[in-house]
Amino acid sequence: MDKQAWDNVHTQFNSCALTGAAAFFAGIPDAAVVVNGPLWCYFYALRYIERACPTIGDRFYCTQPDNNAVIYGTEDCLMEILEAIREKSKPSVLCIENSCAISLIGDDVAGIARQANLPCPVVSLDSGGIKGSFSEGYQAGAKEYFSKIPLQSRGEARPRTVNLLGCTLGYYNAVNDIEEIKRLLALAGYQVLACPGAGSTTEEIAAMTKAELNIVIHEELGGGIAQYLQKEYGMPYLSLLPPYGMEGSMKWLRTIGQIMWMSDASFSPVQREIDELSKKMDGAILDMQRIWGDLWFDQTLIAAPSSTALGIAEALRLEWIDTGFLTVILQNGILSNAAPACIDKILNGQGDSLAIDSQLAGLAGGLLLGSSNEKALMQQKAVPNVLCQNIALPVYDEIILSTRPFMGIRGACHMNERLWNQYISRCQQGG
Amino acid sequence: MAISKKNVITMKRSYSCSMSGVWNAVAHNQGALVIYHSPQACGHVTHTMELGSHYRSLGRMEMNGKQYNAPLITSNLKEEHSIFGGTEQLRNCIDYVAKMYKPEYIVIANSCVAGVIGDDVKSVAAAAQEMWNIPMLSVDSEGFFSDYYTGYYQAGLTLIERFMSKQEKKKNTVTLLGDRGGPLGSDVQEIKELLVIFGLTVHCQFPGYASLEEIQKVPSSSLCVLLGGRAKSHMGIHTLAADLSIKFDIPFFDAPCPIGYQQTKDWLKRMGQFLGKEKEALVAISQQEEKLQHAIDSYSSKLKKQKVVLCIGRPLLYFQPEWALELLRLAKVNVMGIILLKGLTEDQQQEMRMELEKYTTVSIRREEENKELEKEEIAVTTHELSDSIRRQFFLPVIPPVGVGGMIGLLCKLARLAGRSKERGGIVYG
Numbered sequence: 001m002d003k004q005a006w007d008n009v010h011t012q013f014n015s016c017a018l019t020g021a022a023a024f025f026a027g028i029p030d031a032a033v034v035v036n037g038p039l040w041c042y043f044y045a046l047r048y049i050e051r052a053c054p055t056i057g058d059r060f061y062c063t064q065p066d067n068n069a070v071i072y073g074t075e076d077c078l079m080e081i082l083e084a085i086r087e088k089s090k091p092s093v094l095c096i097e098n099s100c101a102i103s104l105i106g107d108d109v110a111g112i113a114r115q116a117n118l119p120c121p122v123v124s125l126d127s128g129g130i131k132g133s134f135s136e137g138y139q140a141g142a143k144e145y146f147s148k149i150p151l152q153s154r155g156e157a158r159p160r161t162v163n164l165l166g167c168t169l170g171y172y173n174a175v176n177d178i179e180e181i182k183r184l185l186a187l188a189g190y191q192v193l194a195c196p197g198a199g200s201t202t203e204e205i206a207a208m209t210k211a212e213l214n215i216v217i218h219e220e221l222g223g224g225i226a227q228y229l230q231k232e233y234g235m236p237y238l239s240l241l242p243p244y245g246m247e248g249s250m251k252w253l254r255t256i257g258q259i260m261w262m263s264d265a266s267f268s269p270v271q272r273e274i275d276e277l278s279k280k281m282d283g284a285i286l287d288m289q290r291i292w293g294d295l296w297f298d299q300t301l302i303a304a305p306s307s308t309a310l311g312i313a314e315a316l317r318l319e320w321i322d323t324g325f326l327t328v329i330l331q332n333g334i335l336s337n338a339a340p341a342c343i344d345k346i347l348n349g350q351g352d353s354l355a356i357d358s359q360l361a362g363l364a365g366g367l368l369l370g371s372s373n374e375k376a377l378m379q380q381k382a383v384p385n386v387l388c389q390n391i392a393l394p395v396y397d398e399i400i401l402s403t404r405p406f407m408g409i410r411g412a413c414h415m416n417e418r419l420w421n422q423y424i425s426r427c428q429q430g431g
Numbered sequence: 432m433a434i435s436k437k438n439v440i441t442m443k444r445s446y447s448c449s450m451s452g453v454w455n456a457v458a459h460n461q462g463a464l465v466i467y468h469s470p471q472a473c474g475h476v477t478h479t480m481e482l483g484s485h486y487r488s489l490g491r492m493e494m495n496g497k498q499y500n501a502p503l504i505t506s507n508l509k510e511e512h513s514i515f516g517g518t519e520q521l522r523n524c525i526d527y528v529a530k531m532y533k534p535e536y537i538v539i540a541n542s543c544v545a546g547v548i549g550d551d552v553k554s555v556a557a558a559a560q561e562m563w564n565i566p567m568l569s570v571d572s573e574g575f576f577s578d579y580y581t582g583y584y585q586a587g588l589t590l591i592e593r594f595m596s597k598q599e600k601k602k603n604t605v606t607l608l609g610d611r612g613g614p615l616g617s618d619v620q621e622i623k624e625l626l627v628i629f630g631l632t633v634h635c636q637f638p639g640y641a642s643l644e645e646i647q648k649v650p651s652s653s654l655c656v657l658l659g660g661r662a663k664s665h666m667g668i669h670t671l672a673a674d675l676s677i678k679f680d681i682p683f684f685d686a687p688c689p690i691g692y693q694q695t696k697d698w699l700k701r702m703g704q705f706l707g708k709e710k711e712a713l714v715a716i717s718q719q720e721e722k723l724q725h726a727i728d729s730y731s732s733k734l735k736k737q738k739v740v741l742c743i744g745r746p747l748l749y750f751q752p753e754w755a756l757e758l759l760r761l762a763k764v765n766v767m768g769i770i771l772l773k774g775l776t777e778d779q780q781q782e783m784r785m786e787l788e789k790y791t792t793v794s795i796r797r798e799e800e801n802k803e804l805e806k807e808e809i810a811v812t813t814h815e816l817s818d819s820i821r822r823q824f825f826l827p828v829i830p831p832v833g834v835g836g837m838i839g840l841l842c843k844l845a846r847l848a849g850r851s852k853e854r855g856g857i858v859y860g
Binding site for chain 2: 006007008009010012013014015016017018038039040041044070099100101104105128129130131133350372373376379380382394396397
């Protein structure tokens with residue numbers, strides 16, 4: 001047996017497949033979700049999602065099965081909720097997801113839903129923690145959606161149109177990042193037709209087959225969906241690390257451009273914006289550098305879902321700061337994309353708890369880009385003078401109200417601003 | 432317009448998980464290690480809860496930097512275990528953690544999944560104990576069959592059974608039973624202050640926040656004091672106290688944590704009678720009254736005659752309105768009415784109505800009656816309400832203890848009363 005299967009949960013952050021599947025459907029504004037499971041599992045998923053989607057409670061239901069239901073089946077409690085939905089709300093699609101224990105009973109959920117005679121298609125799946133974590137649930141939910149609800153036939157693709165796959169409101173600051181990606185693409189002359197699981201309606205998703213290309217933003221969420229859509233609808237796809245940093249964003253756009261036969265001229269507006277912002281940013285940073293010295297860290301630790309962690313690691317080391325040693329923790333434990341060469345060490349967030357503990361303990365004076373989870377572990381260990389920036393959930397110690405992304409050109413400015421201001425603040429505190 | 436902000440869920444059954452109760456019972460006990468015989472995600476859910484507590488205690492400046500955090504390991508049940516059983520997986524998990532973490536004892540909590548599969552966890556634990564010579568405590572905690580409190584107290588009973596034996600009593604020593612945010616939390620501090628009046632000192636807090644050595648010495652305490660709330664949590668803690676009393680002759684002061692002034696007064700009076708220290712009790716009551724009066728005087732200019740509506744969406748089992756009504760009485764506000772929110776079932780509404788009528792003659796209406804609140808009215812509420820209700824005071828799920836707790840609530844309510852009606856917003860009590 002793999003010894004790493006029994007790690008201390010304290011070093012890990014993840015959520016269950018039930019939350020992941022619910023997050024996919026929560027990202028479809030005209031969809032509703034029924035959790036066929038206990039309130040505890042329901043509330044956990046609800047709280048996770050409603051941080052980014054505050055009104056999700058209006059279309060998120062729970063069957064609350066009791067002991068008898070676990071023995072005799074959940075038909076009665078499920079029917080009660082389905083009848084209420086039929087009477088009171090009119091979703092375009094309904095997802096019924098079974099929690100761990102309910103998935104073991106073997107109820108014919110699809111059959112029960114047919115009896116309820118709902119006026120919308122129903123997608124049902126087992127999605128408890130026994131099925132895996134957030135990313136597995138998200139992918140399972142998406143695959144069930146695409147397999148149950150046919151899209152329009154592909155026909156001829158509309159030129160310069162793309163879809164974004166693998167985006168979710170269940171990632172930190174995702175709303176701002178998705179907006180920035182759409183803005184960048186628009187600046188380069190593309191139109192985004194759909195972003196399933198992160199804002200697109202069922203109608204928009206149905207028409208997504210008209211796009212020239214599917215772009216996978218987070219491979220751990222969208223990779224499988226892209227393959228499915230290629231197989232079923234012949235839609236080509238491109239999976240890259242998300243666009244972080246000025247150069248990183250330009251590289252990302254150019255790679256998409258190469259696939260879509262875009263001329264260099266189409267990048268001019270983006271390049272112009274980069275040039276203008278770089279000039280402003282370089283001047284401001286140099287001013288601070290003369291006073292406060294270089295943004296240097298002996299040790300840097302990044303912890304986030306795989307694609308986010310790898311993408312930020314590349315931008316961080318190639319564009320934003322200097323560091324002696326760069327370690328990346330893949331929160332979800334899976335290496336989504338090829339690892340950039342600039343990373344010195346990669347740790348599995350779901351399996352390397354002792355190594356993670358020791359990395360955190362040795363981070364004094366260093367830089368942590370992660371979540372409130374890693375920060376709490378450092379606080380408990382009293383590791384001094386670590387400069388911390390949140391880039392991943394869970395976050396308990398920061399609010400972002402302005403439209404400031406982490407990705408793209410504006411994201412690069414924002415990240416530089418955050419890093420420098422924190423660094424200066426630490427210097428003033430004598431750190 | 433609906434008053435409820437969210438689609439308030441009708442709680443037909445318990446909304447908590449007993450595994451997290453087991454975890455909390457020993458989470459900060461030096462030397463403990465907890466295994467969830469469950470999918471990995473169950474551990475993540477508990478950890479998220481724990482992380483929230485960490486930041487809350489940081490925010491309240493109640494963080495104990497030296498606090499022990501027990502490793503939490505999940506046996507990682509997967510789909511295949513539902514067919515072939517998960518006992519082998521659990522056995523391997525125990526072997527790994529016994530070697531890797533060398534804990535003083537291991538507590539194993541069963542998940543819904545383990546319950547449905549029907550794994551014989553007790554046998555696995557017994558065999559592993561033999562093999563590793565480490566105490567292994569198995570606690571039944573399948574989420575469907577019970578709730579947080581059941582897990583918490585069941586773990587406590589298991590610790591008593593396993594680690595305690597009769598000992599000579601140490602005079603004037605007390606064991607606190609229950610959690611209430613731990614030894615540095617304001618609730619426990621409040622109780623300790625009350626105990627000092629009677630010359631009592633706290634030996635430890637049980638079942639959480641106690642080392643194995645402290646747990647073993649619990650039977651030497653001359654008294655147990657309950658830190659539970661009312662209803663469900665009190666029933667559990669009462670069982671724990673009764674078990675200690677039967678097994679080790681430790682008397683317990685059979686009263687829930689005092690919430691508000693009247694309960695504190697009663698608590699002190701009864702404690703005085705219980706200990707034969709009635710005079711001390713009277714002195715303590717007058718001290719508490721003075722403290723409270725001072726606070727009322729300082730907040731009354733902001734609170735007096737403010738219009739308030741009490742909105743209740745929690746069932747009686749989880750919310751006893753007595754303390755909330757006392758808060759409003761002490762604040763000297765004008766209670767314009769009581770609204771029972773939509774999340775309550777017909778039976779729950781009826782039960783709550785009967786309870787409320789014991790304490791007040793204020794008119795009680797249902798949310799469905801659709802009468803809007805006036806702009807100047809403050810909603811004192813168990814649930815977050817629609818943004819159209821400008822000023823909302825959120826009643827805590829676990830009300831703070833004693834007169835100190837009541838003063839804290841009065842202070843926050845006064846701050847809300849002083850807030851401009853145009854700005855509005857929520858103050859969490």
